[in-house]
Amino acid sequence: MDFYQGKVLRIDLTKGTTVVEPLNMEWARLYVGGKGLMLRYLWDLTEPGLDPWSPENPFIVATGPFAGTNVSTCSRVVVGGKSPVSGTMLDSYMGGSFGSILKFAGYDIVIVQGKAPELSTVLIKDDVVSIVPCAKYAGMKTSEIEAALRADFDPKMTAISIGPAGESLLPWACISNDQYHKAGRGGTGALLGSKNVKAIAVAGTGTVTVGDPKAFLDDIERMDAEYILTDDNYWVHEEGTPILVAITSGAGCQPVRNYSEGTNPDVDNLDSDAFQKIRVKKRACYQCTLACRNFHRINDVEGEGPEYETIALCGGNVGVGDIGALMKFNQQCDEWGLDTISTGNVLGLAMDMTEKGIHDFGVRFGDLEAYVKIPEQLATRTGIGAELALGSRDLADKYGCPELAMQSKGLEMPGYDPRGSFGMALAYASSDRGACHMRSFPIGAEVVEGSLPADTLDTSKVVWNIDFQNHYAFKFCGIWCDFWAIDYNQMAQLMKHLWKRDVTEEELAVVGDRIWNLGRLYNLREGIVKKDDFVPKAMLAKPFKTGVSAGKTIGSEHFAAVMDEYYATRGWDKDAVPTEEKLQQLDIDVRLPVDNR
C-alpha cells in the first residue's frame, strides 16, 4: 500500500494487550487522515456522554498520509480523544518527528485505551510493542524523560511524553515530542496522564512507499521551490511566529493584562527583532525544509521558542515585558509540560482578580518573582497552583467573576483579541474545540494582509469563515502546517499521488465540510450545544480605551444574528444541528442518538 501503512495499533492498558488492526480504508477514503480519520475513529470508540477522565476515553495519535515522505510540514500528528478541558472533541497538533517515525515503524494510527495499573511507558520498535512499568521515570521533566528513553530504549527513538503536570492531571497539561514540540491545547497531557502513561516511544526502520519514488521526488522538488521556498514565504524561516508580535500589538488585538487592552506597551522588548538578537540556531521539524523554529539563548536559558502565543499570553497578558524572564517561563512550561496559552490565561486572570480586589492570589501584573514560579506550582499543585489548576472558567466561577475568564467552551483564548479583529469572535465561537485560532484565522486577512476590514462582521465574513474552517479541516488531514499556506489546488496536486487519479479542488472542500460536520455531531452528542458557541461578553461589548482598535465593539445582538447566519449558511437547523439533508449530501454515515437530537 502506498502512503498509508494500512495498520492501526490498538493498546489496551487495563488488559495489557496490544493488537494491530487493518486501517479502515473506507474511512481513509472519506476522511483521508489526521483530523478526519481520528474523528471518525473517535466516534465509534466510545459511548455518548463519556467522562473525559474515564479509562475508556481514547488517546489517539493519527498521522496523515504524507508523514514519512519528504512532503514538507507533514510530519505532524493529531492527538485526539475527548478533551478534559472543554468536553469537546479534542484535536491537538504538533510537529517534531513522531509522525514520520511512527510511519517508519509501520503504523498510521495508535489508539490507547484503558488505564495502566502503574506508571508505564509504551515502547514501539517496528512490530515489537511492549507496555513497561516505569516508576523510575516518575516526576521527570520533558528533557529528562527523553534522555532516559534514548539511553534505556533506543538512541534513535522519538517519544511523546508528559511532564509532571500531566502526571498530576493538570487539565491543560500538554504532551511533548523532541522536547520543544507540543500538542498544546485541550489537555492532551492530562489525558495521557490519566492513563498512567508517561511516554510512548517509537523507533522505526521500515519504508513508506509512494508508488514511483523518482517521479514523486521530482514533483516535490518542484512544489517546494514553487510554493514554499519563495520570497513571499521566507519570513517563516527568517522570523517565524515572533513576527506577529509587532503586528498584533500595532493592530490593537494583542491580549494585554488579561485582555483589558489590545496594545502592548512593552512590544519592543518582545518583538521579532528582540528575539533575533538572542538567536543561536534555526531548527526544523522532521521532513520540513522551512525550519521555522528558533533556538535562543539568554542568561542561563537556552532552548527553542517562545512562539508567538507564548510571547503574547505569558508576556503582555500577564504584564511581563522582560525577555529573559519570558524565556525562563517558557522553558519551565516546556519542562513541566504545560500549555502556555492556558497558563498565560489563568495567570492573567489571577493577576486581574488580585488587582481588582476580588481575591488576593499574591500575584500582580508584571511581578517577575512570583511569575517564574508559576509553572512548577501549577504542575505540582503547590502554592497558588493548587487553586489556579481549576482553569479560567472554574476559577472565575468560584469567585463570582465569570466575565473575567477569557475562554470559549472552557478552552482559554489564544493571542488575538476580537476587538481588534472582529472576525476572530466568529472564529472562536464557532470553533469545534473552544477558543482556537487554528480553525479559522480571520486575523490573517483582517490584520496581517489587510485584505478584509478588521472592524466589520457581516455575511461575507460568515462565508469566508466557513470556507476557512472547511479548508483547514482538510489541511489538518495532510497534516500540513500553518506555515505552508497551501491552497486546494496545491493539495490536489499532492492528493493526485495518493489517490492515483486527477483530483479536483471541489472534492477536497467537500471532505473538509464532511469533517467539520462530523466534529459538530460529536460535540452535540457529548452535550456541547448552541449556547456553548460564545465569546466572553467583554469582547463584544466593552471597547478598548487605547490603540487603533479603541472604541470599537461588535455588539452582542449583532453577534447573535451573525451566529444564526453562520448556522443557516452551514446547512444547520435553528438549534445549530446539521440537517439530515446536509449529512446525506456529505456522505456522513453516523447520526446523533434519537434522545440527543
Next chain:
Amino acid sequence: MPHVLISSKKCTGCHMCELGCSAFHEAGFRPSVARLYADVNPTTAVIKGHTCLQTGCAKCQEACPQDAIVTKKITVKPAGEFASKEKIGESVTGYVLVVDEDKCTNCGECYDVCPTNVIHEHPDREVAFKCDLCDGDPQCIAFCQNKYVYAVDLKVDKKDKELQA
C-alpha cells in the same frame, strides 16, 4: 574525490537529505537505510552530520579483503543549489567508492573501520551499502533546498585534486 558534507552549524535537523537519499536508492522513504545522516539532539542545539568522504578517506576500501569497494569515475552535477557552487562550479569529475555487490561477502570489516559510520549491512540483502553520490545528482543536496540553510554541501578535497592530476 567529490564528496558530500553536512555543515553541523547550518543543519536544521530536518532529515530531508536522508529522505531524498533513501527514496532514490530504495523502493521508498526509508531513512534507516540512508547513505548519510544527521545526528540531532532535540534538547540542545548540537547536530552532527555523518557522510562518506569517499576517496579522501577510503578506509573501507583498505579494509576490504574481497576488493569489493571499487573506485568508480563519476561526474557530479547537482541539479540543486549548494553552498560551494561558486567555488566548485556546476560540475566536478572524480571518483567515488561503490560496493561491488557480486564481490561483497558482508564480512563486516569495513563497518568497523568507517570513521563516520556510514557503511553498513543492508537490511534486505547480505551486502554492504554506502553513498555513491546518486549517479551524479546527489539527492541529499537536491533536498537541502532552503537557501538560508544549504547545509548539505559538495566538497572536493586535496587528495581528489591529486587523483585528478
